[in-house]
Amino acid sequence: MSMMKKNHVVESITKERMVQLLASGKRLDGRALDQPRNLNIETGVIPKANGSARVSLGNTLVLAGVKIATGIPFPDTPDKGILMVNAEILPMSSPYAEAGPPSEDAIELARVTDRGIRESEMVDMTKLGLIPGKSVIAVFVDCNIMNVDGNLFDATSYAVVAALRTAKMNRYVVKDDKAVATDELIPVPVERTPVSVTIARIGDKLVVDPNSEEEASMDMRITITTDDDGNICASQKGEASTISPEQVLQAADTSISVGRTIRAKILEATR
Amino acid sequence: MAGTKQLIDENGVRLDGRKWNELRPIKLQVGVMKNADGSAYIEWGKNKIMAAVYGPKEVHPKHQVLPDRALLRCRYHMAPFSVDERKNPAPSRREIEISKVIREALIPAVIVEDYPRTAIEVWVEVLQSDGGSRVAGITAASLALADAGINMRDLVVGCSCGLIGEQVVSDLDDTEDKEGNGDMPVAIMPNLGLVSLLQVDGVYTRENFQKAFELALEKGKQIYQMQREALTTRFFGGEAQSTEIEEAAE
Numbered sequence: 001m002s003m004m005k006k007n008h009v010v011e012s013i014t015k016e017r018m019v020q021l022l023a024s025g026k027r028l029d030g031r032a033l034d035q036p037r038n039l040n041i042e043t044g045v046i047p048k049a050n051g052s053a054r055v056s057l058g059n060t061l062v063l064a065g066v067k068i069a070t071g072i073p074f075p076d077t078p079d080k081g082i083l084m085v086n087a088e089i090l091p092m093s094s095p096y097a098e099a100g101p102p103s104e105d106a107i108e109l110a111r112v113t114d115r116g117i118r119e120s121e122m123v124d125m126t127k128l129g130l131i132p133g134k135s136v137i138a139v140f141v142d143c144n145i146m147n148v149d150g151n152l153f154d155a156t157s158y159a160v161v162a163a164l165r166t167a168k169m170n171r172y173v174v175k176d177d178k179a180v181a182t183d184e185l186i187p188v189p190v191e192r193t194p195v196s197v198t199i200a201r202i203g204d205k206l207v208v209d210p211n212s213e214e215e216a217s218m219d220m221r222i223t224i225t226t227d228d229d230g231n232i233c234a235s236q237k238g239e240a241s242t243i244s245p246e247q248v249l250q251a252a253d254t255s256i257s258v259g260r261t262i263r264a265k266i267l268e269a270t271r
Numbered sequence: 272m273a274g275t276k277q278l279i280d281e282n283g284v285r286l287d288g289r290k291w292n293e294l295r296p297i298k299l300q301v302g303v304m305k306n307a308d309g310s311a312y313i314e315w316g317k318n319k320i321m322a323a324v325y326g327p328k329e330v331h332p333k334h335q336v337l338p339d340r341a342l343l344r345c346r347y348h349m350a351p352f353s354v355d356e357r358k359n360p361a362p363s364r365r366e367i368e369i370s371k372v373i374r375e376a377l378i379p380a381v382i383v384e385d386y387p388r389t390a391i392e393v394w395v396e397v398l399q400s401d402g403g404s405r406v407a408g409i410t411a412a413s414l415a416l417a418d419a420g421i422n423m424r425d426l427v428v429g430c431s432c433g434l435i436g437e438q439v440v441s442d443l444d445d446t447e448d449k450e451g452n453g454d455m456p457v458a459i460m461p462n463l464g465l466v467s468l469l470q471v472d473g474v475y476t477r478e479n480f481q482k483a484f485e486l487a488l489e490k491g492k493q494i495y496q497m498q499r500e501a502l503t504t505r506f507f508g509g510e511a512q513s514t515e516i517e518e519a520a521e
Contacts, residue, residue, distance in 0.1 A: 076449075104371050107364050119453075119472040222469070232480045235455075235471035240378035242465035245488060252480060 015217035019203040027207060027214070034254055036197075036209035039158065039262065041269035043166040051167020051188070053270075055159040058211055059149035064141055064159035066167040066188070070130065070179050071138030081128020082138040085114035087145065087156050094148035112236045113143070113156045113196070116225035120194035120233040123164065127189040130172055130179040137172065139164075139188060150211035153223045153236075157196035158266060165190050165270040194233060195263045197255035198223040201243065206251060208258055222248070224255035228263065232256075278435045278447055285447070291440045294430075294490060299411070299497055301418050301505035309419025311501070313411040316444050317401030322411035324419040327389035341386035345374035347408055349397040369405050376409055376429070376458040376468035382422040391421060402445040403431040409458045409468065414498055418505060425460035426498050427467055430490040432457070432483040434473050439482045441490050457487035461495040 018028055025033060037058030046052035051066035071082050087110040091099040102110070117123070128137040141163060143156045167188045170181040200210035200218035210218055220241040225234040232252060237243060243251075279285050289295070295316035304310035307323035314320075330336045347369045351357050362370075377393060393416065395408040406429025413427040433443045434453035448454050453473015459466055466488075475483060 102364075104367055107367050108371055111364060111368050115472055119474065121474070224471075227474065230477065232471060232475045232477065233473065235469060236372075237466070237469040238372075238375065240375040242379045242460060242463070242467045243469070244465055245484070248466060248469060248484060249481060252477065256477065 011216050014213060015202070018214065018217050019205075022203055022205040022207070029211065033205060034208045034258055036154070036258060036262065037211065039265055041158065041162045041266065043162055043270055049163075049167075050169050051163045051165075053159045053162035053166065055155055055162060057151060057155040057158070057209065059147060060145075060151060060155045060211075061147035062143055062145055062152070062155045062159040064143045064156070064163040066163045067140045067142070068167070068169040068188070069138050069140075070135050070172070073129070073133065073136040077125070078133040079129040079136075080125040081123075081136045083118060083123055083125065083141075084138070085117050085141045085143070085160055086110050087113055087143040087152075089145040089148070089152070093145045097145075097148065108236075108238070109145075109152050109156060110143075112153055112223055112234070113160060115236070116157055116194045116196050116234040117141075117160055117164075120192045120225065120227045122161070122190060122192045122194050124189040124191045131174055131177065134177075135179045137169065139167075139169075148212065150213070150215045151198050151209050153198045154196045154209060157194070157225070158262070161193060161195070161266055162270050164188055165193075165266070192227050193263050193266060194225050194227055195259035195266070196223055196225045196234075197258045197262070199251045199254060201241075201247070206247060206254065208254060222251050224252055226256050226259040230256045230260070278450055279438060279440070283438070285435075285440065287444065289442075291438055292486060292490075294442045294493070295444060297494060297497060299414065299501035301414050301501050307415070307419075309415040309417065309421070311411040311414035311418060313407050315401075315403065315407040315410075316442075317399055318397070318404050318407045319399040320404060320407050320411055321396045321398060322408060322415040323394045323396075324392065324412070324415040324421070325394075326391035326419070327386040327421070328392070330388065330390040335390075336388050337383075339387050340383035341381070342390045343374060343378050343381060343383060343393065344390060345377065345393040345395070345412070346370050347373050347395045347397070347405065349400055349404070353397050353400045369408075372468055372470065373405060373409055373412065377412060377416065377427055379465070379467050380413060380423050380425050380427045380460055381416060382424060385422045391416075391419075400445070402443050402448040403429075403456070405429065406431050406456050406458060406468075410494060410498065414501060417502060425462045426495060427458050427460055428491045428495045428498060429456060429458035429468065430487045430494060431455060432487040432490070434475065434479065434483065437476075437479065439479055439486060441486050453483075455483050455487060457484065457491065459488060459491045461492050
């Protein structure tokens with residue numbers, strides 16, 4: 001992301017070295033090209049939230065919290081619940097982050113994360129309807145980016161998935177045309193496990209899960225989200241550069257296979 | 272998903288009579304705005320979109336100056352009356368994201384190194400929206416850049432493909448975008464064979480993903496021919512005339 005651009009001289013020397021290493025299939029931090037950083041997932045870290053997850057992907061740290069309430073449905077989906085995924089890059093997360101209205105990068109991050117969750121139909125929205133046209137369950141997932149070290153897209157997406165998978169909500173009953181919360185706690189109706197995989201192009205090589213240093217040297221980024229059956233459900237190409245059609249398909253295959261491994265880790269951590 | 276049955280009938284004919292791989296009618300005009308350095312107007316289905324370019328010009332505020340290349344600014348904006356329900360004129364998060372991806376789709380085609388310390392501004396105004404407005408906006412914006420005489424490596428042309436049920440279709444209209452099962456806007460630089468915008472939503476098998484993506488590339492090349500004709504008309508055809516295509520169904 002643009003806010004990570006630092007010293008241009010060091011940047012260009014780093015990039016030179018990085019490209020040399022990549023030619024022999026290695027990365028500066030020793031990873032293989034298709035190897036994501038260590039993924040660590042803790043859930044239930046914020047007891048006041050309906051669900052929460054603290055996810056670290058290398059040094060990138062994201063905290064996602066789920067809050068659930070009743071709301072008024074959208075006019076075009078009167079019997080379906082509401083799901084909102086949002087993300088904020090906190091000013092504490094990096095020396096280049098700033099307080100104030102969300103930057104273009106933060107808006108893109110929130111919208112791409114939301115797209116992966118929504119389009120995969122992770123949450124069965126038909127099970128969140130209460131009184132058609134009047135009242136539905138609204139699920140809000142807010143993500144705080146706490147520390148930036150590249151690839152916010154994937155870390156944020158994993159945090160949302162982990163928080164939703166472990167979230168509990170009150171069961172609602174309809175009495176006298178009103179939705180009333182009972183004391184019974186039930187899980188959110190989660191059906192799918194979308195997994196986002198972000199790939200950067202440095203020189204002419206594609207690398208999975210770029211860190212900040214690699215993001216400063218990349219000229220193209222593509223995020224692809226896949227579901228449990230290896231279907232592709234969301235994607236976003238980023239940066240002011242191009243990608244060849246062959247590399248799009250190569251990235252799709254990489255994201256399907258890497259996504260499978262990461263999905264197993266998320267399922268294990270949110271059992 | 273709801274509405275899938277009505278969107279395409281048993282003979283593979285869509286609501287507006289198109290086959291799966293047909294485009295809506297497209298009309299392009301270049302050089303339509305008096306003040307702008309370059310401009311283009313596109314009608315694509317019910318989309319009506321104006322793109323205007325100013326620059327290269329001085330950069331304000333000064334601290335945004337790029338010493339080695341031009342700063343390309345882009346705003347995609349929808350008029351309040353462009354959609355069924357009045358849209359708040361303030362830029363929405365969607366418009367901010369689309370402005371970003373359009374900018375990132377156009378920059379690779381512009382030889383920004385030729386204009387250091389300057390700004391090039393691209394304004395895309397959606398006057399009426401009908402699905403696929405970002406790709407239509409890109410198609411018009413790259414013509415406006417060419418009309419402004421800005422050095423370019425290639426034109427940029429966009430086309431959106433998607434899914435109705437499990438059927439891959441080209442160029443979704445508003446209803447198909449909302450009721451269908453997936454939308455995949457793609458922009459290409461046709462002569463260089465490179466993709467400069469790719470977004471995906473919906474659930475695609477690996478096979479359908481490739482089919483929709485490759486269909487978007489193919490349709491993009493077809494629209495590129497119309498871009499060329501529109502530019503030819505602009506520079507060699509006297510009065511700006513519109514270019515329309517009649518497409519043969521496969």
